[in-house]
Amino acid sequence: MRVVVCVKIVPDTTEPKRLGDQHALVRTGVQGAVNPMDDYALEMALKWKDAQPDLEVVVLTMGPDDTRNNIKKCLAKGADRAVLVTDPALAGTDAIGTARILAAAIQKIGDVDAVLCGLRSSDGESALVGPALAEVLDLPQLTVCKEASLDVAGRSITATRDIEGSLEIARAGLPVLLTVTKATFEPRLANFKGIQAANKKEILGWSTADLGVAIPEKAVKVTAAGEPPQRPASVVLTGSAGEVARKLAQYLTEQKLV
Amino acid sequence: MSTIWTLAEIEQGDLKGITFELLSAARQLAEGLGGYKVGALVVGHEMGGLVSRLAEHGADVVAVADAPGLTQAPADVVTRVLAPFLSEQQATIVLLGHTSAGKDLAGRLAIRMGCGVIADATAVAVEHGKPVITRSIFGGSMWSKATPTDHSVVVTVRARALNATPGSSGRTAEVLSIPVQADELARRVEVLELRQEAGGSLSLADAEIVVSGGRGLGGADKFGPVEDLAKALGGAVGASRAVVDSGWRPHKEQIGQTGKTVSPKLYVAMGISGAIQHLVGMRTSGTIVAINSDPEAPIMKVANVAAVGDAHEIVPALVAELSRQGVGAAG
Ligand SMILES: Cc1cc2nc3c(=O)[nH]c(=O)nc-3n(C[C@H](O)[C@H](O)[C@H](O)COP(=O)(O)OP(=O)(O)OC[C@H]3O[C@@H](n4cnc5c(N)ncnc54)[C@H](O)[C@@H]3O)c2cc1C
Numbered sequence: 001m002r003v004v005v006c007v008k009i010v011p012d013t014t015e016p017k018r019l020g021d022q023h024a025l026v027r028t029g030v031q032g033a034v035n036p037m038d039d040y041a042l043e044m045a046l047k048w049k050d051a052q053p054d055l056e057v058v059v060l061t062m063g064p065d066d067t068r069n070n071i072k073k074c075l076a077k078g079a080d081r082a083v084l085v086t087d088p089a090l091a092g093t094d095a096i097g098t099a100r101i102l103a104a105a106i107q108k109i110g111d112v113d114a115v116l117c118g119l120r121s122s123d124g125e126s127a128l129v130g131p132a133l134a135e136v137l138d139l140p141q142l143t144v145c146k147e148a149s150l151d152v153a154g155r156s157i158t159a160t161r162d163i164e165g166s167l168e169i170a171r172a173g174l175p176v177l178l179t180v181t182k183a184t185f186e187p188r189l190a191n192f193k194g195i196q197a198a199n200k201k202e203i204l205g206w207s208t209a210d211l212g213v214a215i216p217e218k219a220v221k222v223t224a225a226g227e228p229p230q231r232p233a234s235v236v237l238t239g240s241a242g243e244v245a246r247k248l249a250q251y252l253t254e255q256k257l258v
Numbered sequence: 259m260s261t262i263w264t265l266a267e268i269e270q271g272d273l274k275g276i277t278f279e280l281l282s283a284a285r286q287l288a289e290g291l292g293g294y295k296v297g298a299l300v301v302g303h304e305m306g307g308l309v310s311r312l313a314e315h316g317a318d319v320v321a322v323a324d325a326p327g328l329t330q331a332p333a334d335v336v337t338r339v340l341a342p343f344l345s346e347q348q349a350t351i352v353l354l355g356h357t358s359a360g361k362d363l364a365g366r367l368a369i370r371m372g373c374g375v376i377a378d379a380t381a382v383a384v385e386h387g388k389p390v391i392t393r394s395i396f397g398g399s400m401w402s403k404a405t406p407t408d409h410s411v412v413v414t415v416r417a418r419a420l421n422a423t424p425g426s427s428g429r430t431a432e433v434l435s436i437p438v439q440a441d442e443l444a445r446r447v448e449v450l451e452l453r454q455e456a457g458g459s460l461s462l463a464d465a466e467i468v469v470s471g472g473r474g475l476g477g478a479d480k481f482g483p484v485e486d487l488a489k490a491l492g493g494a495v496g497a498s499r500a501v502v503d504s505g506w507r508p509h510k511e512q513i514g515q516t517g518k519t520v521s522p523k524l525y526v527a528m529g530i531s532g533a534i535q536h537l538v539g540m541r542t543s544g545t546i547v548a549i550n551s552d553p554e555a556p557i558m559k560v561a562n563v564a565a566v567g568d569a570h571e572i573v574p575a576l577v578a579e580l581s582r583q584g585v586g587a588a589g
């Protein structure tokens with residue numbers, strides 16, 4: 001049985017972001033990290049693998065070549081192998097283009113029983129790549145999962161979905177695509193043995209030519225970008241608690257906020 | 259004449275607020291571009307009663323896909339039903355909410371229609387005869403504007419970023435029926451159980467006012483100020499990750515990078531320092547009020563109003579003061 005986890009390497013949130021050519025985020029030379037929600041997706045797959053050692057967990061990333069160090073961290077935690085789709089022409093690819101490229105890679109990996117994505121990436125923030133990928137692959141989807149169990153014999157996944165004010169328990173037969181949100185469990189850390197083992201694991205590098213796909217056309221053009229107008233400087237309220245409360249109540253009513 | 263389509267979001271047989279916001283965005287684009295109608299898509303069973311309200315709120319055309327199997331249909335089913343219709347209509351712009359349902363659908367629809375997608379729009383406009391969609395990026399620290407090349411585009415619009423069109427009674431709409439083939443209805447996902455969260459609390463995504471608490475409050479049993487103020491203001495409760503990780507509050511209340519992104523009219527943060535991972539989840543809120551004992555806490559720089567002091571003392575006095583003015587008096 002084979003599970004693919006789509007992992008995006010994103011700029012560390014604490015680093016200032018820069019926009020370059022065509023208003024696209026500059027990714028090279030920027031300290032990267034595994035997208036936090038993808039870390040939960042990976043952990044979900046690794047927990048399945050703990051119970052089912054012959055499950056193969058493949059990490060799939062589309063990004064620049066300098067993401068290899070971060071991909072290695074996923075291998076150190078226990079993923080079996082990784083595929084890095086890298087091509088300078090892919091810089092600035094949008095959500096739809098990303099879904100098409102990831103789908104081509106998943107088809108090339110072959111015999112995939114489940115695809116796990118993060119709910120959203122911290123830099124793209126679209127939360128659309130997962131469902132778009134599911135459509136290209138013609139898979140059903142279970143989105144916003146905070147927990148999921150894999151039934152190998154019954155070939156199905158049952159997930160707890162966290163949807164706006166309610167929890168839904170839903171089941172789908174394999175193959176299926178999941179998007180994972182911050183889960184009820186924490187991602188594991190790599191141990192020394194895992195780090196040693198990762199050195200021997202493979203990170204395949206595929207170009208778009210290897211996948212036999214064209215560079216996706218951009219259906220959307222970013223025409224401008226900038227910083228939002230500065231918020232007016234804060235109104236600072238000090239004094240005794242009673243005074244602060246009174247001034248705050250006055251502000252809220254004057255601004256018609258309550 | 260071409261149509262700008264919006265998807266009506268339905269909950270328990272009624273239209274959700276985002277629907278009206280989408281209609282107003284569509285109207286703005288239709289007027290700016292000239293020669294466009296505003297359309298609303300309704301997917302469900304026996305939802306015909308919604309047509310008049312959609313018309314009153316600006317829809318010129320309402321297209322209805324009706325089948326028993328379309329009640330609470332999963333995104334892949336809705337995609338199979340809507341994509342051929344929208345393609346046949348030569349739809350160039352389709353607006354969905356950036357909501358659970360909208361996000362589930364947008365990517366699939368865009369793939370099947372072969373068009374582009376712009377996620378989480380905070381404003382729409384027409385510039386030089388082209389639709390221009392603004393979105394806030396990197397957690398609200400920057401914005402970008404995007405325009406479709408010669409392709410069609412699916413746009414998801416952030417809830418409450420745009421004003422809803424007020425209704426005008428007596429408006430009517432042309433009604434179209436979206437054909438539904440039986441094989442399109444096949445379901446691959448089975449819902450086993452739906453658990454409404456206890457207390458029927460207001461969902462964060464829908465709330466106009468969010469009151470959040472952080473580690474500074476001091477414990478799971480010390481969230482009184484947050485709950486009391488949320489109740490007085492009719493708002494939803496939010497939390498920082500620190501308190502969720504400590505088990506003081508459930509994860510569904512977490513705001514930030516690994517929680518929810520909200521953009522309410524009013525966001526109140528108490529006992530929250532304002533780490534970047536928290537700010538990305540709330541920075542685009544209309545007005546931000548911070549209550550913190552440390553005047554130098556980062557949240558105080560982001561806030562419109564920075565109230566310095568102990569939340570346990572300020573908030574009860576604030577609730578009492580508001581109640582004197584008739585806010586939340588009835589509880
Ligand atoms: C990958 C990653 C993802 C993350 N995702 C998120 C996320 O989604 N959401 C999130 O919130 N965080 C997230 N974090 C954590 C974030 O970095 C902070 O650690 C967290 O937000 C801090 O929570 P806090 O503000 O409640 O606590 P603290 O930082 O401890 O702040 C407590 C504040 O309360 C004030 N205070 C103390 N006593 C009082 C009082 N009596 N009255 C008023 N104020 C008082 C203090 O002055 C202080 O400013 C993430 C971190 C990482 C590394």
Ligand SMILES: Nc1ncnc2c1ncn2[C@@H]1O[C@H](COP(=O)(O)O)[C@@H](O)[C@H]1O
Pocket residue numbers: 006007008009035037038060061062063095098102116117118119120121122123124125126127128129130
């Ligand atoms: N370049 C990428 N490589 C691998 N996975 C990706 C990439 N971009 C997005 N994803 C996956 O899609 C999810 C949603 O991303 P987004 O739509 O950008 O919010 C992420 O959490 C990843 O699992």
